[in-house]
Amino acid sequence: MALRRPVRQITDGGLSDARSAAIAMADPTSGPSASVAAIPKAELHVHLEGTAKPELVQRLAARNGLALPSGLLHDHETFAWRDFPDFLKTYDLAASAIRTAQDYRDVVLTYLSDCAAEGAVYVELIASPDHARAVGLTEEEHRAGIFQGIDDARAAHEIEGRVLVSVVRHLGVEAAERTAAEAAAMAHPYVVGFNMAGDEAGFPPPPFTRAFEIAHDAGLGCTVHAGEHAGPESVRQALALPGVTRLSHGVRAVEEPELVRRLADGGIALEVCPTSNVALGVYPDYAAHPFGALRAAGVAVTLGSDDPPYFGASIGGEYGVAAEHFGLDDAALLELTRTALRASFADDDLKQELLERVRSAADGVPCEKGA
Numbered sequence: 351m352a353l354r355r356p357v358r359q360i361t362d363g364g365l366s367d368a369r370s371a372a373i374a375m376a377d378p379t380s381g382p383s384a385s386v387a388a389i390p391k392a393e394l395h396v397h398l399e400g401t402a403k404p405e406l407v408q409r410l411a412a413r414n415g416l417a418l419p420s421g422l423l424h425d426h427e428t429f430a431w432r433d434f435p436d437f438l439k440t441y442d443l444a445a446s447a448i449r450t451a452q453d454y455r456d457v458v459l460t461y462l463s464d465c466a467a468e469g470a471v472y473v474e475l476i477a478s479p480d481h482a483r484a485v486g487l488t489e490e491e492h493r494a495g496i497f498q499g500i501d502d503a504r505a506a507h508e509i510e511g512r513v514l515v516s517v518v519r520h521l522g523v524e525a526a527e528r529t530a531a532e533a534a535a536m537a538h539p540y541v542v543g544f545n546m547a548g549d550e551a552g553f554p555p556p557p558f559t560r561a562f563e564i565a566h567d568a569g570l571g572c573t574v575h576a577g578e579h580a581g582p583e584s585v586r587q588a589l590a591l592p593g594v595t596r597l598s599h600g601v602r603a604v605e606e607p608e609l610v611r612r613l614a615d616g617g618i619a620l621e622v623c624p625t626s627n628v629a630l631g632v633y634p635d636y637a638a639h640p641f642g643a644l645r646a647a648g649v650a651v652t653l654g655s656d657d658p659p660y661f662g663a664s665i666g667g668e669y670g671v672a673a674e675h676f677g678l679d680d681a682a683l684l685e686l687t688r689t690a691l692r693a694s695f696a697d698d699d700l701k702q703e704l705l706e707r708v709r710s711a712a713d714g715v716p717c718e719k720g721a
């Protein structure tokens with residue numbers, strides 16, 4: 351079941367080149383310096399099923415007695431996708447190996463452990479009740495697995511995880527409102543936000559106003575995928591949805607200077623995923639990416655890895671990209687983390703606690719602004 355649809359056609363050759371370039375640039379052997387590795391990090395944009403590496407997907411498939419389709423992997427180590435439509439198909443096939451609450455727990459624990467090893471202190475995971483439902487899990491089972499993974503990761507690595515419930519726009523308005531209502535009725539301290547993914551260009555935001563109203567009224571922080579595959583108009587429409595204080599990607603706002611000013615003046619945070627953008631051909635390379643321009647214009651930018659193993663990305667890798675390709679020094683990287691924590695949907699006590707951890711870790715790093 352293709353939960354995420356192709357939103358535009360990209361030539362195989364072009365995308366393959368972009369993907370290879372992104373993965374080569376994100377190569378950990380040429381990756382972040384020791385000082386970047388020591389920076390405390392926070393991630394606001396990563397899709398839960400999209401965190402599972404091939405090794406874990408194979409392990410879960412074996413545990414569940416499933417045969418993975420041939421062609422899903424290269425050499426058992428890399429997801430084999432050629433272009434954007436094929437990426438979406440590969441994602442859904444790999445996600446379908448995640449079948450049980452225990453599987454979700456293992457996926458969350460594995461990912462948060464990897465993030466902690468790269469210095470992350472906080473991660474917001476985008477969860478998709480539609481993916482869980484597609485493999486026959488109830489929302490209670492889905493959540494129980496995720497919450498256990500968050501608890502186990504905290505106990506083992508002192509990292510905090512929180513959950514954003516995501517709807518899939520191309521499954522329609524009714525489905526989105528139903529999932530929003532379900533999230534509103536199942537309040538839990540770990541479920542802090544609401545997002546909308548899927549076919550951005552084919553399903554613009556306005557008809558989803560009610561879904562966001564339900565989520566916002568229930569106290570969930572709201573963010574929405576916009577300004578990635580669709581242009582500035584999608585960003586304007588996303589900002590008109592109730593409760594939206596952040597945008598997933600949002601980078602194509604850069605095409606309209608007035609919109610960039612609006613983001614900066616309104617304190618709208620962008621969850622920017624540079625390696626994903628290059629791998630999917632939104633931009634040909636890091637040099638063409640607008641991260642630096644948006645930051646220079648005063649927009650609150652943060653970093654995310656989106657679907658890390660598909661793009662050769664990781665949260666540590668994205669901080670490395672910001673250092674290497676966008677010229678951020680350690681003080682600027684620390685400020686990215688503070689921006690992410692302030693823009694996060696965590697409760698105020700947790701935000702303060704995490705900001706304090708960043709402040710302690712920042713001792714010895716020259717800071718432009720005191721934390």
Ligand SMILES: [Zn+2]
Nearest residue numbers: 397547598656
């Ligand atoms: Zn995303």
